[in-house]
Amino acid sequence: MRIKIAALLALAVCGCAASAFAQDGGSASQGAVVNTSSASASLDGMGVKKYVLGPGDVLELRVYNETQFNGPLVVDDEGNIAIPFIEQPIRAQCRTDREIKTDIVKALAKYLNKPQVNLRLTEAKSRPPAIVFGAVRSPQRVQMMRKVKLLDVLASSGGVTDAAGGDIQIFHTEAIMCPDAEDLAAVPADTFKPADPTQVGYDIYSLLALKDGKPEANPVVRPGDIVIVQEALPVYITGSVRQPMSLYLKNNMQLKQAIAMVGGLVKDAKSEAIIIWRRKKGQAEPDKMVINFKDIQKEKVKDIELQAYDIVDVPDNSGSPRNIFRNFFLGGAANSVTSLATGLPLRVIY
Structure with a gap:
């Protein structure tokens, strides 16, 4: 673990x-x-609102004119604190300092006349x-x-x-x-x-x-x-579109939405022969899908749901190749560059 x-x-x-x-x-x-807590919530010495204690937390106890009881109180692994000269430990885990203070006053009242107790959280380690x-x-x-x-x-x-x-x-x-x-x-x-x-x-x-x-x-x-x-994860839109770019694949993005997000097709786009290059696990080369986007626009066929790292390549009517970016996108551009940090x-x- x-x-x-x-x-x-x-x-x-x-x-x-x-x-x-x-x-x-x-x-x-x-x-x-x-800070979304109510303004009326109780505050302790650290400004902590209704903090409940756990093992490792440290409280500071002060008893007026009775210095033998003064000092730090550490919540042990069992969730208890030990008060000097008090035989029975006091339960602290999942309780606030105010609740614990009430029990300390009761315990000291057996030996002191109206003990005046101050208790505050000094270290929150739980x-x-x-x-x-x-x-x-x-x-x-x-x-x-x-x-x-x-x-x-x-x-x-x-x-x-x-x-x-x-x-x-x-x-x-x-x-x-x-x-x-x-x-x-x-x-x-x-x-x-x-x-x-x-x-x-x-x-x-x-x-x-x-x-x-x-x-x-x-x-x-x-x-x-x-x-x-x-x-x-990204998908890449290139070729005869107004703003070729990579998009974040969200909420089951489909081809029609992706084309719209890059500004639509340019005038000479060959929309009946849009190519989608799709990675397949275990294959060195991506699959090639040819899509008739006009049929999708006319709702003759269902829209295509895109997958992570798809490359949508829109050719133009001149016949010039537009998939020159395919190797680039399938290579280093698909991998994010990270750097090390010393801490957060x-x-x-x-």
């Missing part, structure tokens, strides 16, 4: 910087910290940051000091780019520490559960459903999650 998690983290570090640098002229967007990368404007680590949903995490990363495809993968590297109904409300579009225990399973959520505001597509992101916004920036969501 840890081997696979390490591989995912390495991928996040190695691939994200190049993706972010390539967008927006080489600079990542610096979106504002997302929640490893989530990692967000892929087709987002600012790939980064996200430290979550409260429950945060997928939409908030994407917003804190500057939102998705035009290259975003239809799927968002979420790899869970940590168990849910304090599960409740909200954690279980979301319904992934698909789930991968590996038979090999060394592999990490993941859930798939629909970006389109998330944009449509469907609550089942907006899960709570757990600490330690790896969120990957999948990039759409950290953003905290309070």
Whole structure:
């Protein structure tokens, strides 16, 4: 399991910087910290709203005029804290500092007259940051000091780019520490559960459903999650069209839509003999399909659904070859260039 998690983290570090640098002229967007909590939510000394504790978190205890009780309290692996001179440990996991303070006052009241207790969170170590990368404007680590949903995490990363495809993968590297109904409300579009225990399973959520505001597509992101916004794969439109270019393949794109997106055909285009070069697994050379686009326009035949890395070559009536770009597109242009990054920036969501 840890081997696979390490591989995912390495991928996040190695691939994200190049993706972010390539967008927006080489600079990542610096979106504002997302804060969707109610303004009336309780705050502790760190400004954390309703933070529930877990193993590794550190509290600072101060008891007025009773310095023997003062000092740091670390939540142990069992989820408890030990108070000096108090025999029974106090439960801390999945509770707020205010709830714990109430129990400490009760415990000390057996030995002290009206103890005055100050308790604050000094180190939040129980929640490893989530990692967000892929087709987002600012790939980064996200430290979550409260429950945060997928939409908030994407917003804190500057939102998705035009290259975003239809799927968002979420790899869970940590168990849910304090599960409740909200954690279980979301319904992934698909789930991968590996038979090999060394592999990490993941859930798939629909970006389109998330944009449509469907609550089942907006899960709570757990600490330690790896969120990957999948990039759409390219198709290439060349030849006798107004703006030859590559397009991102999204939402079952068809030939008619792709032609429209590049401005349509030019006057001398030979629309009855459009060529689609299509890669086939295990074949060195692509398949050649000749399409009568006029029949598609007249709805005599069904439109053609494009596939990743298709090359649509529109010839002209002069007979001059237009597929001179075929080898170029099937070679290096189909492969993105990446660079290494030393690390991702950290953003905290309070």
